Amino acid sequence: MTVTPPARTSRPAAAPRPRIPAAVAAGALPALSFPQPALWWLTYGALVPWILLVRSAPSARRAALEGWLGGAGFLLAVHHWLLPSLHIFILVLAALLGLLWVPWGLLVHRLLGGDPGPGRTAVALLVVPAGWLLAELVRSWEYLGGPWGLLGASQWQVPAALRLASLGGVWLVGLLLVAVNTALAALVSAPRARRAAGAGLLVCAAVTAGAWWWAPVPRAAGTVRVAVVQPGVMPGGDRGLRRFDREEALTRGLAGRRVDLVVWGESSVGTDLGRDAAVRGRLAALSRAVGADLLVNVDARRSDRPGIFKSSVLVGPDGPTGDRYDKMRLVPFGEYVPARSLLGWATSVGKAAGEDRGRGERQVVMRPRSGSGSGSGSGHGGGPRVGPLICFESAFPDMSRHLARSGAQLIVAQSSTSTFQHSWAPEQHASLAALRAAETWRPVVHATLTGVSAAADARGRTIGRWAGTGASAAVVYDVPLAEGTSPYARLGDWALYGALATLLLYVLLTLRRPVPPAR
Template identity: 45%
Template structure:
């Protein structure tokens, strides 16, 4: 009996891993619309809540370890912790799915199509906290190449995409489970998908108000501070006639103001290219702390700056360093904590306003909304994934820019020191894509936009609603259990 139980639990692990194939690099985006069905069936057929808990836990652990396989060699002792946390996060989904789908009727299926997506989105919102690693691996990000489905992100962000994908999976699961609700489940899945597709087809295209010609410099990994700086300067001189030349994260591993002639060389490069140059400084600042800073140089010198605000846990700082620093020494964690910046910035490039972000910050949709509200006509991300060269991390970060562009209603440009550079317009249409093994300069005409999408205006209303629905469902379940227990106590003894 226990052999069969663990074989089924192994299938739960496999079902969690299956969903990873919907993300880049495989990029089987269509798989997301049915990839949860095997897990939902396993949860529905679990013989008890305890078994559903186990299956949900194992599926979550499988998903997280498969999705983040590229980071496991760098985290050492944290790898089992990653699997444990990922598994625990999926436990609520597993338990709720079992309770709602074990005997699916039309009413219970309709309830499941609201509650289960809410639980899913609530869990995604919790794990997207910056100190837990940020918004990597959100289900809605799988839809980056799928216009017009991607258009839904303009209404409710990546969260609304994830919500409807789970709802369709619930309908399909009901359609394959035994019971009287099969036809209802199939109709539910088809109806939700048709609504999403219809919105994308009927939504008016955003109208550009102008354009900006952007050159991205991607030299690949260049070791040595002076060598890296020089390589960027040489490529910049080739990118003549653009509005702005963008370098990747940590492209300048020293403060130019502290190096004789560095500022003069940047001014000369900007003059030769006849454009502004955005460099990224990863160096110790005047206060003695290391900061990552976007610096905008023109022929006349420094014109604007932005300091990275959200730092990579363990990569750029160590939470609870006095407790964890010694345990994790030698695993590639940050030897010294970087200092976070304090405020957003808008850089003026000609008549346009560009909203700068740095690498890890690209995964947070709220930062784009903030920049749009401050007047950004487009967003620019300076990135670097040198530690994960050749892994799925690079296309995952680049593809997320398509979703961020549709959410914010602004074109998004990502320039990597070493990674996959990309650019997308406000519809999510790909304008540029430079894989990590390519070196040199790419040039793209980036449309500029104004106005605000519903998501920019309304914010994270989908996670807020998801938390409310999840809390209401939990309260209802507790009330039903309390009434059942009270009825049992009042029942007169037999005989």
């Protein structure tokens, strides 16, 4: 008797589980390009594993999933230092914001999936970077967390990238970085399109070289001496009082050093100067002793307006000069809770703000009225015209650009990272000074209460040495001023608008004549 073996049934597709952690890990890889690791060179290939994974997805639905998971992994890695404050809520935020990379995943799969030819690869070199920029743009909205960890910001210490930033801001740098990664991924995975991928790499190199050789540079306009007072972490009780005493002592030590401006960090004064005459008098006495105005930062309930405000206040020999800037863009959950009626429960699982801070209404350019230093670039014998930013406002390109266009000669960012002192946050925050300086052709001084203080000249080059997280000192920087208006300050976000126009054109052409699906 002949026994007929049972017919073989087709095996079910392999479970996709290994691809899920791979997508999260691939998305997290670019975070190593930022300080502290500062592996800036990694950025030029860090997206390749993620792109290769998404392009090989068996379906568009799976590609969208892996774009989402990679985006969540990237945001978790870049913002991991928020975990002690937000706890499990950071996972919810990363999952929600990671959805912004779903369209990017679909674009990668559609244009690079299968065996793309030269034409489809050439389109990918334009559209895939534009799709990435769209995700960065949306998540840069202040109510979604702001532009912390933009890919282009990882190149803050690369002179050629800083020159590109002076032309098109951090957006242009990010576009070229994603284009390079896209070309490398095509070079590895698309045999029929290697010439197109190679040509794309050459174009990126040519654009960078052209910017390096022919982009305009700022003109020197004298030097100003700026002192940064960083008291450092104050353990134990009565930290506010002891911190003020330490700041006062460090500032008095600047007498005779011929400084033009003294800058204290964020939340350096914990009482309203309109109400506290004693503190007001102590600050005025410090200004007289040093021979320069003080730019302090008040974090207190106002006497003239309801609510708590964080404010940059200029204090001269006779007290506050009247120049005041109230912080406009607040840190979500750290300084206010979005939709508090719905998300107020976040205060019970983390260190979210128990009371929303007040918001300022406009940016301010201040004119210090004193200054005993060289002041050779200030124009009127005092300090330079100063444009203050507070905390993570230095991450917003449009704010520093607006200050430059409004006449600021020096941009000062006042910050504090006491909650995140032993994380990657202080170094990453300080690195933004170089990027904002290169974009605007205005030197930037990053002054911290705790964290890392730094300064950068108008080309984004670091001045002197950073004052690290363990420093408790007054550091003096001889800051070169500059004249002229950078192309980015003059033209604005043209690279971003160009990317959005490219995406719109691609969508319209696709709707009119769909691109064949990946084979």
